[in-house]
Amino acid sequence: MGEHRLVVNGEPVSVAVTGLRSLAEVLRAELGLTATKVACGRGECGACTVLIGGEPRMACSTPVVLVRDEVETSEGLARESESLRRSFADHGAFQCGFCTPGQVVHATALLRQGIRDRERVRHALSGNICRCTGYQAIVDCVVAAAEERT
Numbered sequence: 001m002g003e004h005r006l007v008v009n010g011e012p013v014s015v016a017v018t019g020l021r022s023l024a025e026v027l028r029a030e031l032g033l034t035a036t037k038v039a040c041g042r043g044e045c046g047a048c049t050v051l052i053g054g055e056p057r058m059a060c061s062t063p064v065v066l067v068r069d070e071v072e073t074s075e076g077l078a079r080e081s082e083s084l085r086r087s088f089a090d091h092g093a094f095q096c097g098f099c100t101p102g103q104v105v106h107a108t109a110l111l112r113q114g115i116r117d118r119e120r121v122r123h124a125l126s127g128n129i130c131r132c133t134g135y136q137a138i139v140d141c142v143v144a145a146a147e148e149r150t
């Protein structure tokens with residue numbers, strides 16, 4: 001077992017590495033950052049979305065040993081995503097809430113890029129699967145949060 005250095009939510013950390021141990025497992029089991037959810041566990045649903053170097057990535061299918069750039073999780077983005085989270089609540093954009101942290105993390109990256117076009121938002125979030133809601137409310141709340149920023 002080796003050690004791997006990471007920066008997570010602005011903090012340097014050293015984590016244990018064995019084989020292809022995933023970033024999601026390290027975040028949840030080793031660093032206690034359990035807002036990153038694991039549903040499919042094989043890179044298909046987006047529940048585990050985090051930002052790596054500012055880009056949305058699926059932490060369940062990312063070997064931690066390959067991570068070089070800063071990781072931002074839902075916890076680290078809590079302040080920045082406040083208006084977005086409020087918008088999710090206002091638009092009723094979640095039911096069970098299991099997909100919501102991944103949706104919010106991904107949408108935070110879209111807002112940073114100034115993306116507010118409805119079709120671009122819909123396309124960008126198409127890899128974040130929600131089994132509860134129609135996607136309309138999710139897209140609506142991201143567009144509303146983006147417009148609130150401008």
Ligand code: FES
Nearest residue numbers: 039044045046060
């Ligand atoms: S849990 Fe990672 S993509 Fe589904």
Ligand code: FES
Nearest residue numbers: 095097099130132
């Ligand atoms: S709110 Fe239940 S999976 Fe999206």
